Structure formats: structure tokens, C-alpha cells
Amino acid sequence: MGIELDAIYWDNVYLDDILLQIRKIKKYFPIKRGILKKTVGWIKAVDGVDLDIAKGKTLGLVGESGCGKSTLARLILRLTDIDEGKLIFEGREIQSLSDKEFKPIRKKIQIVFQDPFGSLNPKMTIGETIEEGLRVLELHAEKRKKRVKELLEMVGIPASGMDMYPHEFSGGQRQRIGIARALSVNPLLIVCDEPVSALDVSIQAQIINLLKDLQEAFGIAYLFISHDINLVGYMSDMIAIMYLGQIVELADSEELFRNPKHPYTNLLLSAVPEPDPKKKIFFKLKRQTDTIEWVEHGCKFWKRCPYASSECKETEIPLKKISSAHWVKCIR
Amino acid sequence: MELLSVRDLNVGFFIEEKFALAVRDVSFSVKKGETLCIVGESGCGKTVTSLSILRLIPPNGRIVKGNIHFKEKDLTRLSEEQMRDIRGKEISMIFQEPLTSLNPVFTIKDQIAEAIIVHENVLKQEITDRCITLLKEVGIPEPEKRLYDYPHQLSGGQRQRVMIAIALACNPSLIIADEPTTALDVTVQAQILNLFKELQERYKISLLYITHDLSVVAQIADKVCVMYSGIIVEEGSVENIFYRPAHPYTRGLLDSLPKRAHKKQKLKSIPGVVPDLLSRPKGCPFYPRCSLTKQVCIEKIPNFKELEDGHRVRCHILG
Known part of the structure; x- marks a missing residue:
């Protein structure tokens, strides 16, 4: 199978503008039981995902x-091996490159983690942390220092802070340092995995503004992962809704909120509380279940879906295009 | 008042x-x-x-x-x-982390019953009945079976429901x-x-x-x-x-x-x-x-x- 060259969405975007194409990628984790650790089943963490990320745009997940x-994020960064499928970065397949071959590409794809406390090495000064990435670029020591100062100022940390340790900074500042580290190697894509969910409300807005400013200044693409659909709506150009390892709906961000199609998207939207006492949440599930139940065949959502028919239980439904920037995985 | x-x-x-x-x-x-x-x-x-x-x-x-x-x-x-x-x-209290606020080595029933036994004199059979009623109250399906589950067998939402059941135990x-x-x-x-x-x-x-x-x-x-x-x-x-x-x-x-x-x-x-x-x-x-x-x-x-x-x-x- 050759590279499928058609961009699956963004009719108005030229193929040149697609940075990363994700094609049918899968990652299954074995479930092992007993003394012999026999594999008794598979957890389909990522089960055939197709997505495109455009240059300088934000895809919300x-x-x-x-x-x-998060598994999807790890697969894109090649922190976990892909079982099946293709990752095409700037027109080149990267899923089967060796570590050595992948090294020059890794600096183009960076990540900002959720936990600003666990993601910085407590034994290194923040200057050293940021400099580490620059060593890969093989910059001269003096140039590295200069660049670290620049980076810190870019994210709003005084350059005098470079000799301080992570514990001397607040959560918001640490997240800024994490962003500076990601920026240090001039990436084209930054995966932001819940970048603000560990932060206080008044600090969240600061970090979101910073991410938006940096995108404008450097044309970085973001894969913005969050459980907060309002925040994703604010950040993203396109939004993908994921359920049990599959993308169930994908649409332009305004379109998704105006015209949500998949019952799961509707469920999510109706469950999100609004900061307005007049708008109370009201929704009923078909069955009273908290848990996301695993479904082997057919639509993954049918057990919780109020519209499920017998057809849903059996047929595998592909992600179908319903308008110029809207895809849905649903039979209706 | x-x-x-x-x-x-x-x-x-x-x-x-x-x-x-x-x-x-x-x-x-x-x-x-x-x-x-x-x-x-x-x-x-x-x-x-x-x-x-x-x-x-x-x-x-x-x-x-x-x-x-x-x-x-x-x-x-x-x-x-x-x-x-x-x-x-x-006054009862419900905490943020339902996994750490439940004791992993006791069943759900033990933990709901504890709140009742500490504060009231009740018969053994009555305790089981009350535990079942409480679990029904907080919307846990099949409470008769769930009663003997350990916290790790429940999802996060169900654990929080159990916490609420414990909080409700003594009205x-x-x-x-x-x-x-x-x-x-x-x-x-x-x-x-x-x-x-x-x-x-x-x-x-x-x-x-x-x-x-x-x-x-x-x-x-x-x-x-x-x-x-x-x-x-x-x-x-x-x-x-x-x-x-x-x-x-x-x-x-x-x-x-x-x-x-x-x-x-x-x-x-x-x-x-x-x-x-x-x-x-x-x-x-x-x-x-x-x-x-x-x-x-x-x-x-x-x-x-x-x-x-x-x-x-x-x-x-x-x-």
C-alpha cells in the first residue's frame, strides 16, 4: 500500500499545508492473566485513527x-511503538524509522505535559533543562546560554531564573518552563496533553494566551488534548471527538458546536456545565452507567446510545463525510 | 433558622x-x-x-x-x-479522591456498615438491608452483588457514589x-x-x-x-x-x-x-x-x- 496522498479533510487546504497525516494507526495492549501471563485479550487503546494536522493550526482532541x-499522543511522538498504520510527517513515513533516523524528526515534534510538577527534573536548574534540548542541535555553549535566555523571556520568565530549580517556581511558571523546553528546538508541532488542567483558573488563561501568542509568532501546529470541551472549542480550528480508541466525530470547531451529529458528542456537550446559573445541565443516559463499557463489535457507543438499533451492534461504521468540514462515525 | x-x-x-x-x-x-x-x-x-x-x-x-x-x-x-x-x-464529609478515601482492603459493605455501627445499635440483617437501600439510593446497579466488591472493582464514578452512600448512612x-x-x-x-x-x-x-x-x-x-x-x-x-x-x-x-x-x-x-x-x-x-x-x-x-x-x-x- 502506498501513501494515500489525499488529504482527508480541509478541502480548502493544499496538501503542502498538511504537516502530519495519521493513517489507520492502531495500538493494542495485551491483557495478561495467570502465572504464565497468557494473553487473554486486547485493550484497543487506539483503534484505527485517521487525522490530519495542518501547519500552524490547532487540532483539538x-x-x-x-x-x-494520551496513547495517541505517545504514538505520534513515537514514545510508544505503533502496531499498525502510518504516520506521515512532511510527506515522509516515520512510523518505522529507527531511533537514529528518527532523531532529526523528534526535534520537530515536541510535547508539553499535563503535570508541571512531575515533568521537570528536580535536580536540574531550569536553564540546564532547557539547554538539554539545545545540545541535540549541537549549538555552541555560549549560543546555548543566549538562546535559553531568549526562550525564558519568550514565555514570560525572567532570565535571571535560569539558575533556579523547579521547586522554586509555581505551577503556572513551571508550565511556562515546560513550554520553553518544547520551543527550544524550533518544533513544527507541539502536542499539548492537558496543558492547563493542573493549574488554577486564573493561571489557565495566562498559559492559553501564551500558547496562542506563540502559535501566531512561530506558526507552530498544536495537537491540543483536553477533556474540557469549552477550552478546546476556544483553542482549536478543528476538533476530533474520541471514544474508546476511535474518532467518532471530526469537524471544524464552529461547526461542531453549531451542529453536533454524533450522539456521544451531544452527550458530552450536554454534560458540560456552563458558568451560568440559568443554564442547568440536564441529560439522561439510556442506562444508568458511569462506566465506559467495552464493546467488541459494531459501533463502540451503542450500549450507551439512546438511538441504538440492532444494526449498530453488528456493523462497523466508517467515519463518513457529511459536509465540507464535518465527519461522523454514526449510522444515522 | x-x-x-x-x-x-x-x-x-x-x-x-x-x-x-x-x-x-x-x-x-x-x-x-x-x-x-x-x-x-x-x-x-x-x-x-x-x-x-x-x-x-x-x-x-x-x-x-x-x-x-x-x-x-x-x-x-x-x-x-x-x-x-x-x-x-x-455532619459527614465527601473527599475529592474516591480511590484514596475508600479503604482498599475492605468491601463496600464493610465500609458503609462501619458508619452505621459506630453511631447506632442495629441488628446484623438490618445493616445489610440498609446498605442495599443506600446503594440503590445513590444509583449503583445490582447493589446486592456490588455489596461484596472491593473499591478497585468499581469505576471512579461508582466509588464516588459509594462515598456518598457512606455519607448518607446515618441521615x-x-x-x-x-x-x-x-x-x-x-x-x-x-x-x-x-x-x-x-x-x-x-x-x-x-x-x-x-x-x-x-x-x-x-x-x-x-x-x-x-x-x-x-x-x-x-x-x-x-x-x-x-x-x-x-x-x-x-x-x-x-x-x-x-x-x-x-x-x-x-x-x-x-x-x-x-x-x-x-x-x-x-x-x-x-x-x-x-x-x-x-x-x-x-x-x-x-x-x-x-x-x-x-x-x-x-x-x-x-x-
Whole structure:
């Protein structure tokens, strides 16, 4: 199978503008039981995902815990090996490159983690942390220092802070340092995995503004992962809704909120509380279940779906295009 | 008639050989069947406030001043033994992390039964029946089977439901819930919030709900206290807080929420950071981050101004 060259969405975007194409990628984790650790089943964490990320744009990825969104992020960064499928970065297949071959590409794809406390090495000064990435670029020591100062100022940390340790900074500042580290190697794509969910409300807005400013200044693309659909709506150009390892709906961000099609998207939207006492949440599930139940065949959502028919239980439904910037994986 | 009334509560901690007040002059009251939300960011003193009501603050903390009146008793003056009769019976507590607040080596039944056995004399069979009724009450499917499950066999939402069942076990008149939905997914959060409302309507329980999430506050609160750096900066009905916010901090919080409709605009963020417990400013705690700061703000903490019935704000400039 050759590279499928058609951009699956963005009719108005030329193929040149697509930075990363994700094609049918899968990652299954074995479930092992007993003394012999026999594999008794598979957890399909990422089960055939197709997505495109355009240069300088933001793709939002929304889903509940356990839906596979962080696994997807790890696959894109090649922190976890892909079982099946293709990753095409700037027109080149990268899923089967060796570590050595992948090294020059890794600096173009960076990540900002959720936990600003666990993601910085407590034994390194923040200057050293940021400099580490620059060593890969093989910059001269003096140039590295200069660049670290620049980076810190870019993210709003005084350059005098470079000799301080992570514990001397607040959560918001640490997240800024994490962003500076990601920026240090001039990436084209930054995967932001819940970048503000560990932060206080008044600090969240600061970090979101910073991410938007940096995108404008350097044309970086973001894969913005979050469970907060309002925040994703604010940040993203396109939004993908993920459920049990699959993308169930993908649409232009305004279109998604105006015209949500998939019952799961509707469920998510109706469950999000609004900061307005007049708008109360009201929704009923078909069955009273908290848990996302695993479904082997057919539509993954049918057990919780109020519109499920017998057809839904059996047929595998592809992601279908319903308008110029809207795809849905639903039979209706 | 107020069920719980907290007056001038001051709670401090010994940290690094210094004594610092984490909660300063906090007063509020909760009526029967009412929901009061305390909203604020990390370190604002909302959890310390809730723990002091049950006298559960860590050993390095002290209630320095103030009264906590609950049903004509002053909780600050009760003996440890008398407190034990109140905890879990009259006032129960639900914590944020349902996995760590349940004991992993006991079954669900053991843990619900414990609350009942401690406070009441009941027969063995009766306990099982009551556990089943409670689990039904909080919407756990097949309670007869689930009774003998261990916490790790339940999902996060179900664990939180079990926590609520334990809290309900002795028909309390007040439940203190400290960020009970923060660790949960939105669809589960919506169900738990609905459950709280249902239970409250049925049993007229008062709820003291602690959260940092303004959207949740809008869903569940009757009254709201906004806390910042250990003091209540604004207090009022949920409508007052959301439609007529007066304090610059409340306004800042509401403005900093992302709105899809204003995508092109930048978010209005509150500059600066929450001050550390040991380095709080002398005057209004919010002045270093406030755009309206005048000399008087730097010098002293403002007193409450009454704007309209029950809507009070602590600000020198506004209000």
C-alpha cells in the first residue's frame, strides 16, 4: 500500500499545508492473566485513527479518561511503538524509522505535559533543562546560554531564573518552563496533553494566551488534548471527538458546536456545565452507567446510545463525510 | 433558622517555625436544605475551612479564634468524644479522591456498615438491608452483588457514589463535599451533580460544597462565598455572583473562562500568582494582582460592604 496522498479533510487546504497525516494507526495492549501471563485479550487503546494536522493550526482532541487520547499522543511522538498504520510527517513515513533516523524528526515534534510538577527534573536548574534540548542541535555553549535566555523571556520568565530549580517556581511558571523546553528546538508541532488542567483558573488563561501568542509568532501546529470541551472549542480550528480508541466525530470547531451529529458528542456537550446559573445541565443516559463499557463489535457507543438499533451492534461504521468540514462515525 | 453558622473563624498553621493564618475572619451560614459553595483557587483556605468545621485540621494547625455553631452547639468547644458523635452522623464529609478515601482492603459493605455501627445499635440483617437501600439510593446497579466488591472493582464514578452512600448512612443534616467531582469525567460529573440535587430535594440535606470550578458552582449553588488568600472577598446568591459580580477577583475569574463565542479575542487573565501563605501582603490580599489598586488597598484589609440583601463584598474601591 502506498501513501494515500489525499488529504482527508480541509478541502480548502493544499496538501503542502498538511504537516502530519495519521493513517489507520492502531495500538493494542495485551491483557495478561495467570502465572504464565497468557494473553487473554486486547485493550484497543487506539483503534484505527485517521487525522490530519495542518501547519500552524490547532487540532483539538476531546475524550473522557481511558478513551486513548494520551496513547495517541505517545504514538505520534513515537514514545510508544505503533502496531499498525502510518504516520506521515512532511510527506515522509516515520512510523518505522529507527531511533537514529528518527532523531532529526523528534526535534520537530515536541510535547508539553499535563503535570508541571512531575515533568521537570528536580535536580536540574531550569536553564540546564532547557539547554538539554539545545545540545541535540549541537549549538555552541555560549549560543546555548543566549538562546535559553531568549526562550525564558519568550514565555514570560525572567532570565535571571535560569539558575533556579523547579521547586522554586509555581505551577503556572513551571508550565511556562515546560513550554520553553518544547520551543527550544524550533518544533513544527507541539502536542499539548492537558496543558492547563493542573493549574488554577486564573493561571489557565495566562498559559492559553501564551500558547496562542506563540502559535501566531512561530506558526507552530498544536495537537491540543483536553477533556474540557469549552477550552478546546476556544483553542482549536478543528476538533476530533474520541471514544474508546476511535474518532467518532471530526469537524471544524464552529461547526461542531453549531451542529453536533454524533450522539456521544451531544452527550458530552450536554454534560458540560456552563458558568451560568440559568443554564442547568440536564441529560439522561439510556442506562444508568458511569462506566465506559467495552464493546467488541459494531459501533463502540451503542450500549450507551439512546438511538441504538440492532444494526449498530453488528456493523462497523466508517467515519463518513457529511459536509465540507464535518465527519461522523454514526449510522444515522 | 441557620443550621450551621461560622463566625470570625481564624485558623493558623505552624510552618517553618512561624505561625501563619490560613483562614482569616471567615463567616458564613448554611440554612436547612441549602447549598453553599465555597469557591477559590488552591491555597485560598477553602479546604482548611471545611476541615475546621469537623475539627480535622492537621496537628500543626490551630483554630485561633471564632465560633462554629451547629444546631445550637459550638463545635469549637466540644470534647473530642462529643465531636466523634457529630462526625459521620450529623455532619459527614465527601473527599475529592474516591480511590484514596475508600479503604482498599475492605468491601463496600464493610465500609458503609462501619458508619452505621459506630453511631447506632442495629441488628446484623438490618445493616445489610440498609446498605442495599443506600446503594440503590445513590444509583449503583445490582447493589446486592456490588455489596461484596472491593473499591478497585468499581469505576471512579461508582466509588464516588459509594462515598456518598457512606455519607448518607446515618441521615446527616449537613454534608461537606470537598471537590467531589474534580477527579471525574464530565459525563460522570453531571450524573453526580444530579444525584446531589435529587438527594437534597428528597431529604432536605444542607450541602457545603467546596470547589474551584465556577461552572459547577453555577449548577449547584444557592449561595456562594468566593475566597482568596484566606479571606472571603465576596458573598452572595448565585445570581448575584454570576450576573452582578462586584469584587475584581470574582470578575477576573469569570472573565478568564474561555468562551467559544469570543474565539478571536484573547482571554482576560489575572496577572501574577496566588501569594504564598508565608508571604501574603499586609493590606488587601488581592492588591498585587488588581488593576484598581490605590494606596488604601496596600495599607489595610477592607471590611465588608453590603451591596444588597445578602450580597457583600470586601473591596475598598468597588461596591
